[in-house]
Amino acid sequence: xxxxxxxxxxxxxxxVIVRDPDDEMVRPARGTxxxxxxxxxxxxxxxxxxxxxxxxxxxxxxxxxxxxxxxxVVLGAGVSAIRLIDDLFALNPGLGILGLVLAVAxxxxxxxxxxxxxxxxxxxxxxxxxxxxxxxxxLSDDRSEGRVIVDELLKIARGNPRLARARASLEGHAGDIxxxxxxxxxxxxxxxxxxxxxxxxxxxxxxxxxxxxxAVSPRAVVDILFVSVAALRMxxxxxxxxxxxxxxxxxxxxxxxxxxHLAITGGVAASDSLIQQMLGHGxxxxxxxxxxxxxxxxxxxxxxxLAAIDVxxxxxxxxxxxxxxxDLAKDLLNKRAGDE
Amino acid sequence: MAAMxxxxxxxxxxxxxxxxxxxxxxxxxxxxxxxxxWLLDLPLLDKTYEQWSAESLMxxxxxxxxxxxxxxxxxxxxxxxxxxxxxxxxxxxxxxxxDYLRTCRDERFAMSxxxxxxxxxxxxxxxxxxxxxxxxxVPNGAEAxxxxxxxxxxRRFEAYKxxxxxxxxxxxxxxxxxxxxxxxxxxxxNAGPEALHDLESALGGILDCFxxxxxTWLSSLVRPRIDRILFAATKAxxxxxxxxxxxxxxxxxxxxxxxxxxxxxGAAVDVVALAAVRATREAQVQRGRETLPSIxxxxxxxxxxxxxxxxxxxxxxxxxxxxxxxxxxxxAGQHSFHGLSTKAGHDADFRFLKFRPPFLEKxxxxxxxxxxxxxxxxxxxxxxxxLT
Ligand SMILES: Nc1nc2c(ncn2[C@@H]2O[C@H](COP(=O)(O)OP(=O)(O)O)[C@@H](O)[C@H]2O)c(=O)[nH]1
Numbered sequence: 245x246x247x248x249x250x251x252x253x254x255x256x257x258x259x260v261i262v263r264d265p266d267d268e269m270v271r272p273a274r275g276t277x278x279x280x281x282x283x284x285x286x287x288x289x290x291x292x293x294x295x296x297x298x299x300x301x302x303x304x305x306x307x308x309x310x311x312x313x314x315x316x317v318v319l320g321a322g323v324s325a326i327r328l329i330d331d332l333f334a335l336n337p338g339l340g341i342l343g344l345v346l347a348v349a350x351x352x353x354x355x356x357x358x359x360x361x362x363x364x365x366x367x368x369x370x371x372x373x374x375x376x377x378x379x380x381x382x383l384s385d386d387r388s389e390g391r392v393i394v395d396e397l398l399k400i401a402r403g404n405p406r407l408a409r410a411r412a413s414l415e416g417h418a419g420d421i422x423x424x425x426x427x428x429x430x431x432x433x434x435x436x437x438x439x440x441x442x443x444x445x446x447x448x449x450x451x452x453x454x455x456x457x458x459a460v461s462p463r464a465v466v467d468i469l470f471v472s473v474a475a476l477r478m479x480x481x482x483x484x485x486x487x488x489x490x491x492x493x494x495x496x497x498x499x500x501x502x503x504x505h506l507a508i509t510g511g512v513a514a515s516d517s518l519i520q521q522m523l524g525h526g527x528x529x530x531x532x533x534x535x536x537x538x539x540x541x542x543x544x545x546x547x548x549x550l551a552a553i554d555v556x557x558x559x560x561x562x563x564x565x566x567x568x569x570x571d572l573a574k575d576l577l578n579k580r581a582g583d584e
Numbered sequence: 585m586a587a588m589x590x591x592x593x594x595x596x597x598x599x600x601x602x603x604x605x606x607x608x609x610x611x612x613x614x615x616x617x618x619x620x621x622w623l624l625d626l627p628l629l630d631k632t633y634e635q636w637s638a639e640s641l642m643x644x645x646x647x648x649x650x651x652x653x654x655x656x657x658x659x660x661x662x663x664x665x666x667x668x669x670x671x672x673x674x675x676x677x678x679x680x681x682x683d684y685l686r687t688c689r690d691e692r693f694a695m696s697x698x699x700x701x702x703x704x705x706x707x708x709x710x711x712x713x714x715x716x717x718x719x720x721x722v723p724n725g726a727e728a729x730x731x732x733x734x735x736x737x738x739r740r741f742e743a744y745k746x747x748x749x750x751x752x753x754x755x756x757x758x759x760x761x762x763x764x765x766x767x768x769x770x771x772x773x774n775a776g777p778e779a780l781h782d783l784e785s786a787l788g789g790i791l792d793c794f795x796x797x798x799x800t801w802l803s804s805l806v807r808p809r810i811d812r813i814l815f816a817a818t819k820a821x822x823x824x825x826x827x828x829x830x831x832x833x834x835x836x837x838x839x840x841x842x843x844x845x846x847x848x849x850g851a852a853v854d855v856v857a858l859a860a861v862r863a864t865r866e867a868q869v870q871r872g873r874e875t876l877p878s879i880x881x882x883x884x885x886x887x888x889x890x891x892x893x894x895x896x897x898x899x900x901x902x903x904x905x906x907x908x909x910x911x912x913x914x915x916a917g918q919h920s921f922h923g924l925s926t927k928a929g930h931d932a933d934f935r936f937l938k939f940r941p942p943f944l945e946k947x948x949x950x951x952x953x954x955x956x957x958x959x960x961x962x963x964x965x966x967x968x969x970x971l972t
Contacts, residue, residue: 250935
């Protein structure tokens, strides 16, 4: 039944090599035994996250206003459409039928679009909920909760063929791990590593584009337009990457959360880490004002990207390092310095 | 085996804490430690001397026990239950019977089902006449003649139940409301399948104590109070954490049926693999193509493996063997794996070494703390609800 017999190795035996876990993997020489001590998984500190945008309480008068107004507009549109079709029939039955067909097509399209939007919003909401639950489970180390969270993650990851390998390896190992928090950390290491790398690349690209364009653009209006388009694009890509496919409303929601998250966590940090970045590289002195402005815009875009990751990533950063602005800034500065 | 639990001891812990809603509270926790062997006495209460004799004898003639019981069996053969009572012969029989129980508990055999519990763990009864009796080969269906050896043994057995077993359950067990049962499954794996089966029966017996829903003399004696029972597979630090799931699955399987009954009776039951003291760290050992999930630690002085005897100073990496994943096979037969009770050391399928305690680590506040495995989880299950 058992295949591997017990074995004991003395560490001071000449044929035993104790390897540093950080060293490169080398195949042990014939006849030698290589021992690699492992980092202790259960002793990793649990980071308690800064909460995402604060929860709003009380009755939402704004929501009521917009829903009521929306309802009125829809009613008005419906009534005028019916009138229009009536008029068309009165004019000529052929025109009337055409009008009716167009109206029905419009209706169908509206229903489909609305359905998509709702789906996108609910997917976004479920990812944010999953994030919160994972953060709680990391603290409580609850087993069944950890299992449920990893299952849901796998469900989200199923849509991403790039994660096929990671998914298979996670499904293979997850059964061996019984502690809730460890399970979530394992899932994070397996599933989020490729995504985090890709996210970092996406943000770098967007930041670079912004910094280049704003450095050479003739007008502030063009700047603003370009920056907002690039930022939207970046956030949308990040959302898709982490498994949410937000529609237009979803994007608005996501941008709102990302910006308010940026405001809570980033406000202070943004300014001083930025200044440090600038001074640290002595860059402000070297570059022209325009160029400096471009880099500043690039860094701000990067910050927004990092905030968006915090909002859209299904798991909090526990086992993996949170991508830091300084890394992205380095990418950006290296690129710019290379271009000079 | 530096310090074994041989008697009952208690510790009171008063915890002052603040609730989420800012109210301050106090929880008084009485921790009662008693030998698990004592719980095995409970089934004796339902048995007559004759039944117990017959069962003990049958058990002692099975498997590896027969060899260990040879000395006692030899003396038993010379005793006539119907003869006149004889204090000297009784003393000798009790001593040989106790010796047999004690060898059964040796780490090579690691048997668990060894009642009466006080023979091994006398507590404050060491040397008392309450412990001088032993099973006899009594004829079926007969009555014990007056003043016979049989009658004397019977009297003492009943006295044992009255003065030892009942008071323990009345005075201590009945006062508990949370119970953790520490189970050393790894010792059974070291020893062999017989030890594992023995452990399973012993756990079944222990679980009977918690069958609080059933209307027996017990429910009249013990108010159904224990509402959480945790079965803990101890010494989880003796294997790599990737095997903890199997260790838990094995223990869960052993307590499954009885645990189900306890759950029906309203008690929550959970199983966890834990280590009160974590004496090892983990490592991967690469040997040729094979990667063995292993642990590194300093074996206690006198431990042996592969023919080496350790001095208590040398550090080793050890792979204790793969715990079986297929539980049906494991519990099916007497030959599902090989242990020290039937094989020499190098043929055994498992070798769980004993390790020296680790060097003390300082925690954040600078007080020395012993590393552990899942003790927090155990506490959460046992008293977490009282601290909210
Ligand atoms: N490394 C380690 N050793 C343990 C653990 N639990 C028990 N032991 C060892 O087992 C011995 C007996 O434990 P103890 O709790 O006194 O056993 P009891 O007689 O059943 O109460 C101890 O001295 C330890 O050497 C554990 O979790 N980890």
